[in-house]
Amino acid sequence: MALLDTRARDIRNLPGVGVTAALAVAFLYAPILFLMLYSFNDGRSISRLDGLSFRWYRAVFANEEIGGAALNSVLLAVIAASLATVMATAAALAMVRMRVRRKAATYAVLNFPLMVPEIVTAIASLIFFSAIGLGLGFGSLVIAHTTFCIPFAYLPIAARLTSMDAGLEVAAADLYARPLRRFALITLPLLAPGLLSGWLLAFIVSLDDFIISSMLSGPGSTTLPVHIYSMLRLGITPEVNAVSSLMVLASALVVILSGLISRRKT
Amino acid sequence: MQDHGDACRLTGLGRTYGRGASAHHALGGIDLAIRANEFFTLLGPSGCGKTTLLRLIAGFDQPTVGEIAIFGRNVAGMPPEDRPVNTVFQHYALFPHLTVAENVGFALRMLGRPRTEIAATVARMVELVGLEGMEKRRPDQLSGGQKQRVALARALAPGPKILLLDEPLSALDAKLRQRMRSELKALQRETGITFVFVTHDQDEALAMSDRIAVMQGGKVQQLGRPEEIYEAPANRFVADFIGGANLIPARMGPEGAVAEGLGTIPATGTGGAEVTLAIRPERLAILPAGGHQPGDLGPLTVAERIYMGNELSFRLEGAAVPLHVTLPRGGLRGALDFAPGDRVALRPEAGAIRLLAS
Ligand SMILES: Nc1ncnc2c1ncn2[C@@H]1O[C@H](COP(=O)(O)OP(=O)(O)OP(=O)(O)O)[C@@H](O)[C@H]1O
Ligand SMILES: [Mg+2]
Numbered sequence: 001m002a003l004l005d006t007r008a009r010d011i012r013n014l015p016g017v018g019v020t021a022a023l024a025v026a027f028l029y030a031p032i033l034f035l036m037l038y039s040f041n042d043g044r045s046i047s048r049l050d051g052l053s054f055r056w057y058r059a060v061f062a063n064e065e066i067g068g069a070a071l072n073s074v075l076l077a078v079i080a081a082s083l084a085t086v087m088a089t090a091a092a093l094a095m096v097r098m099r100v101r102r103k104a105a106t107y108a109v110l111n112f113p114l115m116v117p118e119i120v121t122a123i124a125s126l127i128f129f130s131a132i133g134l135g136l137g138f139g140s141l142v143i144a145h146t147t148f149c150i151p152f153a154y155l156p157i158a159a160r161l162t163s164m165d166a167g168l169e170v171a172a173a174d175l176y177a178r179p180l181r182r183f184a185l186i187t188l189p190l191l192a193p194g195l196l197s198g199w200l201l202a203f204i205v206s207l208d209d210f211i212i213s214s215m216l217s218g219p220g221s222t223t224l225p226v227h228i229y230s231m232l233r234l235g236i237t238p239e240v241n242a243v244s245s246l247m248v249l250a251s252a253l254v255v256i257l258s259g260l261i262s263r264r265k266t
Numbered sequence: 267m268q269d270h271g272d273a274c275r276l277t278g279l280g281r282t283y284g285r286g287a288s289a290h291h292a293l294g295g296i297d298l299a300i301r302a303n304e305f306f307t308l309l310g311p312s313g314c315g316k317t318t319l320l321r322l323i324a325g326f327d328q329p330t331v332g333e334i335a336i337f338g339r340n341v342a343g344m345p346p347e348d349r350p351v352n353t354v355f356q357h358y359a360l361f362p363h364l365t366v367a368e369n370v371g372f373a374l375r376m377l378g379r380p381r382t383e384i385a386a387t388v389a390r391m392v393e394l395v396g397l398e399g400m401e402k403r404r405p406d407q408l409s410g411g412q413k414q415r416v417a418l419a420r421a422l423a424p425g426p427k428i429l430l431l432d433e434p435l436s437a438l439d440a441k442l443r444q445r446m447r448s449e450l451k452a453l454q455r456e457t458g459i460t461f462v463f464v465t466h467d468q469d470e471a472l473a474m475s476d477r478i479a480v481m482q483g484g485k486v487q488q489l490g491r492p493e494e495i496y497e498a499p500a501n502r503f504v505a506d507f508i509g510g511a512n513l514i515p516a517r518m519g520p521e522g523a524v525a526e527g528l529g530t531i532p533a534t535g536t537g538g539a540e541v542t543l544a545i546r547p548e549r550l551a552i553l554p555a556g557g558h559q560p561g562d563l564g565p566l567t568v569a570e571r572i573y574m575g576n577e578l579s580f581r582l583e584g585a586a587v588p589l590h591v592t593l594p595r596g597g598l599r600g601a602l603d604f605a606p607g608d609r610v611a612l613r614p615e616a617g618a619i620r621l622l623a624s
Contacts, residue, residue: 175373
């Protein structure tokens with residue numbers, strides 16, 4: 001009986017597990033909570049709280065450089081996520097719906113950006129782009145971001161496609177729908193939650209990227225994380241905390257949205 | 267080849283999955299001519315290749331060997347969207363993001379028919395399958411029976427010449443299945459569309475079909491009208507699969523087939539040949555062992571009495587294999603009853619015993 005009792009064997013019921021887990025979570029999130037708390041500091045210090053205010057948030061919104069970098073980031077993330085979603089969709093359709101030879105190898109190529117250390121990708125991109133004369137700037141950023149966004153967009157799209165009944169496309173063919181209309185009227189609408197979820201994940205990964213962006217961004221194309229880093233070199237003020245907190249908020253919202261979408265309607 | 271009497275002609279059709287040592291012959295050497303306007307049934311156990319055959323006719327899959335002609339036209343390489351054939355799928359495959367009306371009108375929309383015509387046809391189809399008032403619902407708001415009707419209406423709406431139905435009733439409960447049987451049959455008669463109906467349920471096949479092809483192991487075992495299939499099974503498989511005949515091993519002697527524990531059954535054949543006797547359980551009368559007449563079989567011992575409401579059946583021992591005898595309820599009132607241990611004899615109806623090559 002005890003062997004069959006799953007509750008007794010559940011790891012959550014082992015002594016000390018709960019406490020350890022709570023500590024781990026606290027340890028992971030404490031720095032971020034600290035950062036958020038000090039973003040409301042009324043004083044200039046980042047280690048002493050002088051009352052609460054939105055002072056530094058006002059400073060962030062008044063800062064044109066931050067605004068410009070944020071715009072760059074969002075623009076880059078929208079373009080890279082969109083391109084990555086299109087490519088990931090094509091890849092997923094081929095991988096899930098067609099007979100792909102060397103499936104494992106294809107899958108590895110798709111997910112390569114997840115396995116290569118980001119600093120290596122960054123340096124390689126930098127060298128390659130200058131070798132072919134592309135140079136630094138927004139164009140290079142778009143190419144690099146699209147590349148590492150593809151695996152993130154791919155996962156939810158492929159998952160959705162796998163759980164989708166391939167018989168529906170067969171039924172559409174039986175009912176005289178030609179391949180393009182089958183895709184537009186059946187596959188695409190049913191894939192939509194996966195597409196949106198994949199796009200949002202790609203968007204957030206691009207928005208948060210620092211290493212590759214720091215190598216490839218040119219003078220006019222600084223992204224927000226790169227700009228925050230450069231602010232640190234001029235001395236740390238709670239303004240950095242405020243803009244960082246805003247980024248955390250944006251990321252959290254997008255990730256939650258993505259999760260909600262991928263869970264709905266399956 | 268230009269025989270327009272046939273809706274669908276299959277010649278030497280085969281489908282093999284895999285290659286080399288792992289090759290699996292899902293279908294082999296199928297030759298069938300399905301006539302226009304007939305209710306044609308493919309009947310066979312799970313895995314015998316029924317769905318594979320439908321997929322080949324519909325164009326979802328290509329044959330490894332052989333030819334398919336639809337109304338005299340060879341359809342090799344023709345995609346499903348060009349064949350005048352529609353399918354009611356085993357699991358319906360309704361489009362979940364479209365309403366009932368949109369599902370039913372889908373094919374007409376694809377064919378580029380005018381809106382007014384689509385609306386009129388959808389209304390007619392919805393009425394035909396009795397789903398008035400549900401046009402705006404989505405498939406997940408329908409019961410199994412209602413889904414089945416939508417699938418039927420969707421496949422009928424474009425007016426196919428041939429309708430393929432892959433076990434469309436298997437997901438329904440017994441009562442609904444019974445009603446849908448009559449409705450489908452009536453629908454087929456009214457529309458004159460050639461139905462190719464797949465089932466593994468012999469009652470369904472016998473009740474609805476003009477002709478039945480009994481399949482097993484990717485091959486057609488017997489083709490014929492329901493009466494022929496039931497009364498004159500071509501081989502052991504068909505005799506057993508349809509109606510569960512008693513299959514008794516016997517050996518040909520000078521006066522007929524000699525079966526262990528039963529006696530001699532008059533028949534002609536090569537002396538010494540091994541044969542199988544097929545006898546339907548309901549075509550045997552059961553009597554007390556005493557009044558043995560010439561032609562009676564036995565004596566045997568009652569091993570089990572099985573009461574099933576509308577019929578009473580007995581399992582008898584003493585022959586090479588256990589025998590089953592079934593008495594319909596109508597004949598039951600006057601008939602004798604027996605208990606386990608009783609000694610009985612069997613009197614076959616005239617022509618009830620069929621001799622099959624082993
Ligand atoms: N894609 C495939 N690859 C390999 N083997 C297959 C494939 N599709 C079907 N088969 C095999 O072919 C045989 C026939 O399958 P089919 O689906 O036609 O059976 P069926 O008669 O429709 O059975 P059921 O009554 O269970 O639906 C089975 O043995 C099955 O395992
Ligand atoms: Mg099947």
